[in-house]
Amino acid sequence: MAITAEMVKQLREKTGAAMMDCKKALQDASGDEQKAVQLLREKGMAVAAKREGKTASEGLVEQYIHTGGKIGVLVELNCETDFVARTDDFKELAKELAMHISWTKPEYISRAEIPAEVIEREKAIHMQWAQNEGKPEAALPKIVEGRMEKLFFQVVCLLDQPFIKDQDRSIGDVISEKVGKLGEKIVVKRFVRLRVGEDA
Secondary structure: OOOOHHHHHHHHHHHOOOHHHHHHHHHHOOOOHHHHHHHHHHHHHHHHHHHOOOOOOEEEEEEEEOOOOOEEEEEEEEEOOHHHHOOHHHHHHHHHHHHHHHHHOOOEOOHHHOOHHHHHHHHHHHHHHHHHOOOOHHHHHHHHHHHHHHHHHHHHEHHHOEEOOEEEEEHHHHHHHHHHHHOOOOEEEEEEEEEOOOOO
16 A cells, blocks of 8 residues: 555654654554554554663753643653753653643652552552442452552553543553654653642
């Protein structure tokens, strides 16, 4: 199947990947846009895995103030070099993360930050809930695991949250795709979200 410039343009708009990467993904997927998106995601994750051991000590602090000035977010996003930190792609990612955080109120960056006792307490709540519903004993562990994913990790962990602009991708996916495009490790170092009248 012939890959047209319009197809490449549409895929680029959808994924933010480089033009040549989009063209190659479409060729490898025989023009199937969904398959091409998946190939680009896999490429981003593969590059992210390779960069895992690298040090990300450059970057920037981005801010987002919601209309009306009632909610403000600061996020520190790190990468490996100052060159990448100054690219429009990196700045756009930082801005989108700050905006996302203003809407979704994550409590942690990743699961690794959550204290073990918090996870255990949450599991106990979901276990009790499932038991109260009369779910079969044998099914309880699977039910609790599923609810922990959807109702806890995807709510409190930034990297697990569905991206507000595209619910099919998590924030972790969005960052991995950008790693694939920019070729450097990218890490959310920290963030703070303030809302007028709320305790910190």
